Structures are given as C-alpha cells and as structure tokens.
Amino acid sequence: MADMVTMDLVSPEKLLLSDAYEMVVIPGAEGDFAIMAGHTPITSTLRPGVITIYEGDVEKDRIFVNGGFAQVSDDKITVLAEEAIHVADLDRSDLEQRVKNAAEDIEDAKDDEVKRKAQENKDHLEQLLEALG
C-alpha cells in the first residue's frame, strides 16, 4: 500500500470530509497541483474548480469548490472552502446561475483589480461548465 495523505475538507458550517487518500489534485489559483505523501509544505489559494481524489489511477471522488484555501504539511491537507459540492450533486442550471452571477460581478466591479478577479472567476466557471458538458 502506498503512503497516504489525509485530507480535511472544511466549510464554515462543518467538517465535510476527513479521510486518507493516495493522491489529491487541488485547483490552485496558479494551476492545479497534485498532492501525494511527502509533498513540501505549501499554502495556496484556490480558484473555483474541482478537487479530484485518486485511488491508484482511478478517480475516486470529485468535489466542486467555489474558491478557498489549501494548506499542506506533514502529509496532511487542509482545504478551507466556503462552498463544496460533490460534482455528482452539481447540476447544470446551478452552475449556469453562478456564471451569470460572475458576469454581474464583472459589471459591478469598480476598479480594474476587482474586475480582473471577477473575470477570472467567470472564466473558471465557464470552463467547468464545459467540462460538465
């Protein structure tokens, strides 16, 4: 058996998930990264995207997170997400609504920095929507 990493997925309302996995792919703000046992300690922000949990080469679970933070240390991953939904429970209309909200955010944005962030948000969500097909 390969070394495992434990992942805690926490939302403000409760601890959603706490278990040991072989590999977890996390949608970091600057690109996806895979975490296996022995990863260097890292703290990263997340973009809206999907956390994929692998068992060997097989995808075991996919969870959508709407941004958040991840911290890795000592074979332990902590993901703080304000919203986390199993991809299976995620439906298209919900995602479409999010894209729409993101588009509104762009319109409401006052300065360029906020606008750029909102645009990025929307792009990620659109990608996700495509992936969901």
Add this chain to the structure above:
Amino acid sequence: MANLKELKNRINSVKSTQKITKAMKMVAAAKLRHAEEAARAARPYAERMESMMVSLASGLEGQEGPRLLQGTGSDQKQLIIVATGERGLCGGFNNSIAKAAAAKANSLIAAGKDVQILCVGKKGNNALKRKFGHLIIDLVDLSASKKIGFSDAQPIAQRALAMFDNGEFDVCTIFYAKYISVLTQEVTEQQLIPASIPEKSGDEESEIDYDYEPEEEEILADLLPRNVSVQVYRSLLENAASEQGARMSAMDNATRNAGDMIDKLSLKYNRERQAAITSELIEIISGAEAV
C-alpha cells in the same frame, strides 16, 4: 364565596402560565442542542483559518501588511456591531450585551471618538435606540432565518468590509455572548478589524516553512476578508447558543416560581374553603341550639 372563586381563577391562570413557560423551556432545550451542535461543527474551519493566518502573519513580521491586518493607523472612527437575539423572554441575555456595548460606546464618545453602531437582532436595537439612536446606522434583522447559516453572516461582514474600504471606520468591534454553559454566558467584545491575531504559539505547526502560492501578501489579502465573515459567523452561532441557554434557564426559573405560587395559592384556597365550611357549620349548630 366570591373570594374562593377569585382564588380558583388565579390558580388556574398561574397554572396555564406555568404550562407555557414549561413548553418554552423544552423548546429552548431542543433548540439549544441544535445551536450547540452548529457551534461545534463550525469550530474546525475557524480554528484552521486561524492557524493559517498565524503562520502567514508571522511570515510577514516587520513588513507592511494589508490594511485589514495593520489597521489604518488611526482609531478615530469606531464601528460597534451589537449582536443580540430577536426575541425576549430569555433573562438578561439581550440586556447584558446591550449594556456592555453601551458602556463601550460611552467610553469611546468620552474619549472623543466617532462611534457608529450596527445592530444585529432587533432586541439590541430596541435597547440602544433611545440613547444612541442617532449613532445606529442600521439594523440587520435575522428573525426570518430559523437556523443561522454562513449566508446570514456573510452580508454583515461584507457590509463592514465595504464600509472599511470606503474609510467609514478604522476599528470594528463586535459584541456577543459567548456560550459557556446553560447557566453562564459571557458577554464578549472582539475586535474584527483590524484582525486580532493570537500570539504565535511555540508549537511546531507554526515552525513549518511553507511555500506560498501566490505570494503571502496575496493570500493574506484573500484570507483576511473571509476571516471577518468567519468571525461574524462564529459570534452569531455563539450568540444563538447563548440565547437558547439563557432562555432555558429563565424559563426554568419561571416554571419554578409559578409552581411556588400555585402551592401558596392552593394553601390559601384550602384554608378559605375550610373557614367557609366551619362558619356554615357553626351557623347550623347555633341555629339548632336556638330552637
């Protein structure tokens, strides 16, 4: 006889009051369990966010940090968020929070600061409105939501953050009652903005040298506003548990008092009844003797 009837009526009315207080106590006990659970479930997120913040902030030491962490360098304009319940009949719960907030507002005003008050929950608003009506900027009414969710806390935090960005205040403090047990709730004053970060503890967790992606400042800039929401959420949850706890013990007291009162009234009732019977008997006997 009229007196007896009156007593009977009073006993009945106290009895029905007792039924109500008993039911309220039971409802509060059930709600308290839920509120406690919610507060417990929210703890991991807050704890981890805190430890993340501690490690990030310690890496920033000596450097210019974000304004949410460092403050504006002034404490002239103060915002006080007063979180209370939406309903009464819970002992001194709402009052003690309002009183603590009022004391703080008074001392700030005496020190020549500009004070603004944001009320969460209408009971606090009612208590403060008479004295500080002109300082209250708004009232957030949560009576519509049965169970406090993160989505209830977020708008409050966002509002505070927007005000902070517009330079409407320098320091933000929240008042709420921390839940300790059913019998004790502690009114707590917590500084939300700038963020109060606990002293770096010496344990190994904070010793780890993390890689940061993106830069530390950028993560902090993202983390701090979220932390405000989380702190507000946590205060609201603590408050909800405290309110139910306070209500439970208040209603327990009321039920007991009603019981005492019923005992006293019943004793009086029985005495009166006996006196009436005795005097009737005396009348009959003395009547018979006269014949």
